[in-house]
Amino acid sequence: MTRWEPGAQERLAGAAMELYAYKGFEETTVAEIAEAVGLTERTFFRYYADKREVLFAGSEVLEQQMVAGAADASADATPLEVVKAAVTATAQYFPDERRPFSALRATVINANPQLAERELRKMSTLAAALVHALAERGIREPAATLAAQSGVTVFRVSFAQWIADGNERSFADIQHDMFEQLGALTGAVAAG
Amino acid sequence: MTRWEPGAQERLAGAAMELYAYKGFEETTVAEIAEAVGLTERTFFRYYADKREVLFAGSEVLEQQMVAGAADASADATPLEVVKAAVTATAQYFPDERRPFSALRATVINANPQLAERELRKMSTLAAALVHALAERGIREPAATLAAQSGVTVFRVSFAQWIADGNERSFADIQHDMFEQLGALTGAVAAG
Numbered sequence: 001m002t003r004w005e006p007g008a009q010e011r012l013a014g015a016a017m018e019l020y021a022y023k024g025f026e027e028t029t030v031a032e033i034a035e036a037v038g039l040t041e042r043t044f045f046r047y048y049a050d051k052r053e054v055l056f057a058g059s060e061v062l063e064q065q066m067v068a069g070a071a072d073a074s075a076d077a078t079p080l081e082v083v084k085a086a087v088t089a090t091a092q093y094f095p096d097e098r099r100p101f102s103a104l105r106a107t108v109i110n111a112n113p114q115l116a117e118r119e120l121r122k123m124s125t126l127a128a129a130l131v132h133a134l135a136e137r138g139i140r141e142p143a144a145t146l147a148a149q150s151g152v153t154v155f156r157v158s159f160a161q162w163i164a165d166g167n168e169r170s171f172a173d174i175q176h177d178m179f180e181q182l183g184a185l186t187g188a189v190a191a192g
Numbered sequence: 193m194t195r196w197e198p199g200a201q202e203r204l205a206g207a208a209m210e211l212y213a214y215k216g217f218e219e220t221t222v223a224e225i226a227e228a229v230g231l232t233e234r235t236f237f238r239y240y241a242d243k244r245e246v247l248f249a250g251s252e253v254l255e256q257q258m259v260a261g262a263a264d265a266s267a268d269a270t271p272l273e274v275v276k277a278a279v280t281a282t283a284q285y286f287p288d289e290r291r292p293f294s295a296l297r298a299t300v301i302n303a304n305p306q307l308a309e310r311e312l313r314k315m316s317t318l319a320a321a322l323v324h325a326l327a328e329r330g331i332r333e334p335a336a337t338l339a340a341q342s343g344v345t346v347f348r349v350s351f352a353q354w355i356a357d358g359n360e361r362s363f364a365d366i367q368h369d370m371f372e373q374l375g376a377l378t379g380a381v382a383a384g
Binding site: 079080161 | 338353
């Protein structure tokens, strides 16, 4: 019998991330994670199927937010405007207070090739969801994939900037700036 | 003792790809591949470490061509011009007569999640090589990563168009067109 523990999931996730980052993902056990916050293994498994899921539990929510953001774009939006609406809608998922957690998570992912592959796959899934959202608006290939992949690129680059040491800007601000930089970078060749 | 077999590697690769595509990657044995072209397993292993390497043997050459292409860009090239030089330099690696092989390969990769992950990792490695080439030219972040990822996006989208049923355009032509489309797509938002 396990009872409801307020904030248990957040505490477990926080403890897991610290252990993964400082001790190593492979080296950390579920028992250690639970113990670090005074909970049992059984409680851990009520929230997460395994150690790995702590790192990827938010993937579906992120995708849903992107798709909802795309749906909110105006009917006459260009492909990249739809993508921008989709990608910037994720900023609510990454408020400033989440930065330390996100930065630790990135450290863990980058230290483990298998986790890095899973992360790449997650980005690929996000791109596919964007392509689908664009296709539903009647945007055809190759514009849909070019725009969707560009959106994921902005997301990734913005994310890296956001979690970088010393950054104080919001994820939303950085994303806005990166879309502008992308336009300046790629528009220059089209004109040439 | 195995003697030199002219064209053995190409014949092995061709037979492997057909077997992977029609019989399944997991279901195909090295013995079957060798037998299909009248060679021995020993000969296969002279060219490839394993079944998987047939699919990814060209990755390093591709990366070298990209890096060489970037090096050929003029000293005052913009980040995306460098990337365009890098990406379009790969067209020599994909002449029209290679299309059927490349299309079969894509079928095999897409049918197997582990191979698809390896392919994603390969694209990520190409992007990292481009970022490095840009950094060596003094191009800083985030421009380097934005430009490099955009280049890989164009490469991937162009590749999908090139191997699509009924396509008759060269890889170089398609890439040129895709860089223009990317500029038109992304430039539009920057101006807005």
